[in-house]
Amino acid sequence: MNKSISEMKNQICWASKEIYQRGLVNVGEGNISLRVKNQDEMVITPSGNNYLNPLPENMVHITFEGKVITEGKKPSTEYYLHRIFYEQRPRVNCVIHTHSTYASILAVQRKALPMIFEEMGVFLGGGVPCSEYARTGTEQLGKNALKAMGKQNAVILANHGLVIVGRSVKHCVFGAQLVEKMAKIYVTSISMGKVYEIPEEILSNLSDRFQVEFSTI
Numbered sequence: 741m742n743k744s745i746s747e748m749k750n751q752i753c754w755a756s757k758e759i760y761q762r763g764l765v766n767v768g769e770g771n772i773s774l775r776v777k778n779q780d781e782m783v784i785t786p787s788g789n790n791y792l793n794p795l796p797e798n799m800v801h802i803t804f805e806g807k808v809i810t811e812g813k814k815p816s817t818e819y820y821l822h823r824i825f826y827e828q829r830p831r832v833n834c835v836i837h838t839h840s841t842y843a844s845i846l847a848v849q850r851k852a853l854p855m856i857f858e859e860m861g862v863f864l865g866g867g868v869p870c871s872e873y874a875r876t877g878t879e880q881l882g883k884n885a886l887k888a889m890g891k892q893n894a895v896i897l898a899n900h901g902l903v904i905v906g907r908s909v910k911h912c913v914f915g916a917q918l919v920e921k922m923a924k925i926y927v928t929s930i931s932m933g934k935v936y937e938i939p940e941e942i943l944s945n946l947s948d949r950f951q952v953e954f955s956t957i
């Protein structure tokens with residue numbers, strides 16, 4: 741096996757453990773992928789990923805059309821949700837999709853997460869928009885997600901969960917945790933009364949670092 745594919749499978753195992761241990765996914769839900777450089781290919785978690793014991797040999801190397809290159813594994817049925825970001829955003833090298841609880845609370849409300857901490861501007865490019873609803877596993881789900889994401893690195897999927905894109909797997913893991921923490925703060929504090937957002941003009945001050953280090957546009 742190509743050494744870089746092998747290394748990518750190890751990275752996906754690491755990310756699987758990270759997001760599972762942090763409570764961002766339950767066994768069998770969500771998925772993680774990495775782009776294969778200079779190819780229309782990705783490595784993705786298998787359908788029903790075992791986060792308790794993720795093994796490199798269970799990760800699946802597929803083409804953007806979903807054709808399996810690694811024999812014997814069934815890729816996640818949500819691969820189109822990943823593919824559209826690799827095709828439309830050349831700087832995206834990793835996509836993580838979770839059903840984390842507080843982001844999913846906003847998802848069923850079909851509400852965006854406003855920018856309530858400055859770090860959202862630095863790492864995510866601002867608040868997290870919410871897409872229009874589409875069924876799981878459809879091409880429309882990916883199209884709606886891409887359209888709603890705008891220039892940011894994260895989008896809430898209506899009645900479904902969250903997608904984070906990034907230049908690296910580490911940034912995506914960090915982003916998935918950050919969105920969930922921010923969503924928890926937002927959902928909890930809105931029950932206490934008005935929630936104040938970071939003023940829009942502050943975002944332009946934060947966007948320099950975002951553009952240089954984290955933007956995927």
Ligand SMILES: [Zn+2]
Binds near residue numbers: 770876901
């Ligand atoms: Zn899902």
